[in-house]
Amino acid sequence: MRLEDLGEFVAWLRRPPGMREGNITLLPSVEHHCTEATVNRKLSALSARRSTRG
Numbered sequence: 001m002r003l004e005d006l007g008e009f010v011a012w013l014r015r016p017p018g019m020r021e022g023n024i025t026l027l028p029s030v031e032h033h034c035t036e037a038t039v040n041r042k043l044s045a046l047s048a049r050r051s052t053r054g
Contacts, residue, residue, distance in 0.1 A: 001050070006043070009046075010039055010043070013033070013034045013038070013039055013042060014032040014033055014034055014039070015033060016030070016033045017033065
């Protein structure tokens with residue numbers, strides 16, 4: 001997995017659920033859907049999963 005992939009995943013998580021499909025550009029004023037804690041928890045889970053797969 002590349003660093004760019006992680007960045008795109010985090011950006012996708014922060015989008016409101018109804019805007020996660022397609023390439024809709026969001027304005028910077030749109031509030032993030034997930035908090036930093038939620039994003040960190042999901043990244044930790046992803047990291048743990050990858051470490052168990054070798």
